[in-house]
Amino acid sequence: MNLGEKLFELRKSKNLTQDDVAERLEVTRQTISKWETNQSTPDFDKIVPLCNLYEITPNELLGQDEQKENSENKEEISWEEAKKHLFTRGKDEESYQDMTKTQIKQKSAQIVSTSVFIYIAAVAFLMIAIPVQHANPIIASAVFLLLAGWSTTRLIRHYMSIPKFEKTVEEKKEKNLIKQINEVITLMCVVIYFIVSFITFAWHVTWIIFIISGLLCQAVKLIFMLKGEEKDEE
Numbered sequence: 001m002n003l004g005e006k007l008f009e010l011r012k013s014k015n016l017t018q019d020d021v022a023e024r025l026e027v028t029r030q031t032i033s034k035w036e037t038n039q040s041t042p043d044f045d046k047i048v049p050l051c052n053l054y055e056i057t058p059n060e061l062l063g064q065d066e067q068k069e070n071s072e073n074k075e076e077i078s079w080e081e082a083k084k085h086l087f088t089r090g091k092d093e094e095s096y097q098d099m100t101k102t103q104i105k106q107k108s109a110q111i112v113s114t115s116v117f118i119y120i121a122a123v124a125f126l127m128i129a130i131p132v133q134h135a136n137p138i139i140a141s142a143v144f145l146l147l148a149g150w151s152t153t154r155l156i157r158h159y160m161s162i163p164k165f166e167k168t169v170e171e172k173k174e175k176n177l178i179k180q181i182n183e184v185i186t187l188m189c190v191v192i193y194f195i196v197s198f199i200t201f202a203w204h205v206t207w208i209i210f211i212i213s214g215l216l217c218q219a220v221k222l223i224f225m226l227k228g229e230e231k232d233e234e
Contacts, residue, residue: 189213
């Protein structure tokens with residue numbers, strides 16, 4: 001019996017679902033599935049929690065039961081050998097699937113904050129390059145679009161890669177609150193855009209207000225992410 005089959009049998013013997021195990025080990029259900037189908041193996045720091053959950057010893061999990069059949073000719077598996085043989089990562093070494101909720105929140109805060117900074121830098125460049133530095137408008141606009149596209153790609157790639165966790169009641173309330181705040185920000189920016197545009201007739205410039213609106217919405221998300229990290233640390 002290989003490790004994946006053993007983990008599957010142990011889970012079934014405890015009448016647990018993959019979601020139950022994932023929640024207790026603070027990983028995703030997909031990660032548990034990969035362990036049980038031998039697509040990847042548990043990290044070193046997950047072995048002890050697994051053993052505690054299934055009420056077995058590390059040696060039993062690592063195959064000592066199989067060794068008993070041929071114990072006279074085999075030595076007991078040592079932890080050093082086990083770490084070399086077992087705890088190797090698969091192709092998804094940097095995969096979000098192996099991250100806990102806290103780790104994903106920290107990653108999200110990092111991605112959002114740096115992306116917002118890139119957006120701000122792009123807008124600042126566009127506002128300075130053409131009217132102050134008298135740069136070629138086409139070149140300045142191209143640089144702006146490249147920076148904005150890079151930042152947008154980082155955000156899309158990040159949020160498309162995050163696995164789905166079962167949200168708590170508090171997280172659902174927080175998500176709805178963020179949505180409501182962002183809707184208010186968007187509405188206010190639209191009103192400001194039309195007012196400023198009709199007063200100044202600078203339609204070629206006032207569209208930047210929509211970018212500012214997007215930045216403010218991302219800033220709201222970032223604030224809530226940082227608050228979530230503080231709660232997790234407490």
